[in-house]
Amino acid sequence: MATATAHCTCSSRAAWRRPQRRVVLCLAQQQQQGVHVIGAGAAGLTAAYFAAVSGAQVTVLEKNAEAGKKILISGGTRCNVLPAEVDLQRDFVTESSRSALRAVFSSWSLDDCSFWLSDPHQIGIKLELERETGKLFPASNSAAEVRDRLVQACRQQGVEFVYGAGLQDLEQQPGGSWLLRLDDGSTMPAQQVILATGGLSFPKLGATGDGFRLLRRRGHSLHEPYPALTPLLGIHPGGEQLAGISLYSVELAAVAAADGGSSSGKKKKSRARSRVQRTAMLFTHRGFSGPAVLDLSHLSVRALDRQQPPPQILVQWTGKGAAEWEATLLEGGSLLVVNLLRKEGVPQRLAEALCGEAGVPLDRKLSELKKTERAGLLAALTKYVLPVTGSEGYAKAEVTGGGIPLNELSASSMESRILPGVFVCGELCDVFGRIGGFNFLWAWVSGRLAGLAAAEAAAAGGTQQPAAEHAA
Ligand SMILES: Cc1cc2nc3c(=O)[nH]c(=O)nc-3n(C[C@H](O)[C@H](O)[C@H](O)COP(=O)(O)OP(=O)(O)OC[C@H]3O[C@@H](n4cnc5c(N)ncnc54)[C@H](O)[C@@H]3O)c2cc1C
Known part of the structure; x- marks a missing residue:
């Protein structure tokens, strides 16, 4: 010494x-x-x-x-x-x-x-x-x-x-x-x-x-x-900068493409839903963080490290699942769709970005929502694929x-x-x-x-x- x-x-x-x-x-x-x-x-x-x-x-x-x-x-x-x-x-x-x-x-x-x-x-x-x-x-x-x-x-x-x-x-x-x-x-x-x-x-x-x-x-x-437990990198919905927005009841699922053997001996692709989390998430300047994202981050990190296809991380932005959202969107009425999303707890800028990605104009009323728009919006609200490109690594x-x-x-x-x-x-x-x-x-x-x-x-x-x- x-x-x-x-x-x-x-x-x-x-x-x-x-x-x-x-x-x-x-x-x-x-x-x-x-x-x-x-x-x-x-x-x-x-x-x-x-x-x-x-x-x-x-x-x-x-x-x-x-x-x-x-x-x-x-x-x-x-x-x-x-x-x-x-x-x-x-x-x-x-x-x-x-x-x-x-x-x-x-x-x-x-x-x-x-x-x-x-x-x-x-x-x-x-x-x-x-x-x-x-x-x-x-x-x-x-x-x-x-x-x-x-x-x-x-x-x-x-x-x-x-x-x-x-x-x-x-x-x-x-x-x-x-x-x-x-x-x-x-x-x-x-x-x-x-x-x-x-x-x-x-x-x-x-x-x-x-x-x-x-x-x-x-x-x-x-x-x-x-x-592990590291923030992920990726573009925010709609290509917007949503840094600072937090959500408190998101549900994230990591879905991996896995090979499964069939009885004929041929390999069959199956999709394994490996983990689901319902908790908080936030947008950072470079991507996504918060407990829901951190808890799943190692799955993306490991796949990317090994140059394997990373799992798809699917996001449901609110406590409502697909069936509930579908019923709500079918209620009709003169409320703007984007305002309905806000009423249901989706932050304004995220609601606008999701409508944009689903091809729903911001002046669209619920009663005017087309079938294809409704399907796009349902997917954006309950099965949004987080475009993960990397992670913040050991530094964070x-x-x-x-x-x-x-x-x-x-x-x-x-x-x-x-x-x-x-x-x-x-x-x-x-x-x-x-x-x-x-x-x-x-x-x-x-x-x-x-x-x-x-x-x-x-x-x-x-x-x-x-x-x-x-x-x-
Ligand atoms: C930002 C952040 C927030 C966190 N928040 C939480 C939380 O709220 N709850 C929770 O459960 N976990 C949390 N964690 C995780 C938790 O802090 C770690 O799991 C825990 O501190 C690990 O403890 P450790 O003693 O094994 O390692 P460390 O805390 O990393 O301690 C290792 C020590 O060894 C010393 N050292 C290293 N090499 C040498 C050497 N060659 N010679 C002498 N000394 C050496 C280091 O200087 C360091 O002091 C957090 C981690 C981070 C980074």
């Missing part, structure tokens, strides 16, 4: 008084510590907390100058810490085995996780349920409170933080311990290592895929990462899809099956959830499991560390 760049938060009075000796003291302490956590995001902080509560001496190495930068911007700076309920099949995406996913989640219930976050003797964040969305937020609506309380709880358990400390590599030592090689060329001995370095999404906040590269180099495989992706396969980790401890003494948690793993607090749920659950297991391993293996390479 380069004493010039690393900022240690040791609370020893002597250390505060003599900044030059401060890091020297900390390094001496670190040589006795049992668990090193790499990355101070949601998963790393949780792992550190539980390892420390279990009696381990814990050091967190974070390459940024502060902990939890992604927590700070999450949920529009309100931090949606948890969902109100969870259905693993519906809410999580993984290419790994579903039974491994279930096993990890069986280690801690949603209620217990929620209690941990809100209990004043543990993290102590008062939580409030947003009923319309089923999301839990801190009552303060402050993501900073979440980050600060996690860090504070860790410190109260004796966790040491070293900032500006980027891990570059891990080398196994004779006897099974590890040598941490840091970005500045220095090294640090470690017994149990928890990797919580995140994925590739929002790289400007610190997650730049270091953990993927490192674990691959050391023998792990990788389910090819891809941006809330999470990374793919990652370290769960079957290469023990589901009861998150320990690597390839690198004993190395535990992996959070976004590094091949798991992500939909919008709604599911990604933090994964970070808390997998982080806790890694922290508890690493502490147990440290206790079993003792805390005797090989000597540090750097001079104190």
